[in-house]
Amino acid sequence: MTMPLSWDIIHEGAAGVAPGAWVRLDGHPVFPDPGEASDTFLLTQQPACCAAHGGWHADMVVEVHADTPLDWRGGPVRVRGRWELLADDPAGWRYRIRAAEVAPLAEPRAAWAIGRRNVLGLAAFAGLGAMAGLAGCAAQAADETRDAGKEPAIPPWLSAQSTVDIHSHAGHVSLGRRTVPLPFTALAAPMREGAMHVVCLAIVTDSSADHVVTSPSGRRRIVAYREPAPGEMSSRGEAGFQRLTDLAARQGLRVVKTAEELRAACRDGPSVIVSAEGADFLEGDLARLDDAYQRHGLRHLQLTHYRVNELGDIQTAPPVHQGLTDFGAAVIQRCNELGIVVDVAHGTYALVQRAAQVTRRPLVLSHTSLSQHPGRYSRAISPEHARLVADTGGVIGVWPVASIYPTLADMAQGMRSMADLVGVAHVGLGTDMLGLLSPSVLDSYRKLPLLARALRDAGFSEQEAGAILGGNYARVYAESMKA
Secondary structure: OOEEOOHHHHHOOOOOOOOOOEEEEEEEEEOOOOOOOEEEEEEEOOOOOOHHHOOOOHHHOEEEEEEEEEOOOOOOEEEEEEEEEOOOOOOOOOEEEEEEEEEEOOOOHHHHHOOOOOOOOOOOOOOOHHHHHHOOOHHHOHHHHOOHHHOOOOOHHHHOOOOEEEEEOHHHOOOOOOOOOOOOOOOHHHHHHHOOOEEEEEEEOHHHHEEEEEOOOOOEEEEEOOOOOOOHHHHHHHHHHHHHHHHHHHHOOEEOOOHHHHHHHHHHOOEEEEEEEOOHHHOOOOHHHHHHHHHHOOOEEEOOOOOOOOOEOEOOOOOOOOOEOHHHHHHHHHHHHHOOEEEOOOEOHHHHHHHHHHOOOOEEEEEEOEOOOOOOOOOOEOHHHHHHHHOOOOEEEEOOEOOOOOOHHHHHHHHHHHHHHHOHHHEEEOOOEOOOOOOEOOOOHHHHHHHHHHHHHOOOOHHHHHHHHHHHHHHHHHHHHOO
């Protein structure tokens, strides 16, 4: 019997995989010498640009010993063989599949779908022999594969105002589920080269209490599986905000705290708005909101994430509170007073209904897509749901999920559908960069000019496209900053 493995199992330590068991794993092969066939190679979740730009952490890669030499350059493969745990391996690896049979993967998307984390740009390792050439240049791996002459031109109108991604985890800012967070990856450089001026960079605290599950139909989603210990979420919030601060300092990212700073970002350089995806770190204590505002510069707060927390119900789990709680309402009111954008992404329709009644400022729903009939536990929203947000004067961020929008042209049409429903003034861009469970059609900020072109091709004027790519959020941000 062959055990199918996912990259989530690998990332979490593969504790349940018995040595000697027959296993199957999909991924991308990386060879020690690109010009020669080899019966030994590395398997990764996502492709490297070349063997010299790997830099993987040891638990993010599997060494494969195949039955026969392989020279495969055509994309992902399926590997079947016997599982081994390695100890004191001279190259530093922890996992191996030996006696491996290797075959091309019939559906290339499957290699992306089996795990959520991006394994490129991780910490370099110490290795010996030919495999040692895979180390180094890790954080810049994906960045250096471009042909400079093929970079999309930035239209003048795109640089004339501050562009904004209203939801992102770029740079690997999130703590994640690992004991040791992933190393930072480049954020400032791709922002600068793609004319992305401001990113709402979100910390996440509840990931220590949730995990990824796969339904019998193959659908993958994130669910909470335990209640956090007292103090756990607040401690993770503190660590998350500090990590965001460190990332900004290391890469020279400005931290936006005022409407004037947001407007000036198009000339001042890559900037971030300190955000939190889920107010779990409050642990029911409103004073922690003031503390995050004062000490950490929090200016954008998403009320819920993948836990039904103290603020209300979520789209991806059965309701408990029947919408927004009284504490959730108090948080919205305090955000209005302090000058913090309120984000209702992940919240149920009932939560958004009450939030719209409570708020004195426009709401944001930062990352979603429109559906006439959203399914159970779907993150899509109905037209009625969208109108609730728009009627507050708010903005709805359309996200680049490839299973919904296979191309940037399709994504632009998705923005067109949203604009046709609620008006151009209420549509924005929320990439959920490095936070998606599935592939993204906008996986680098260098592609922003391509999306800008797609918006123009979809019939938006330069002014309308500029509003979608930042102007609308800038308006909401300025309204939220008013005393």
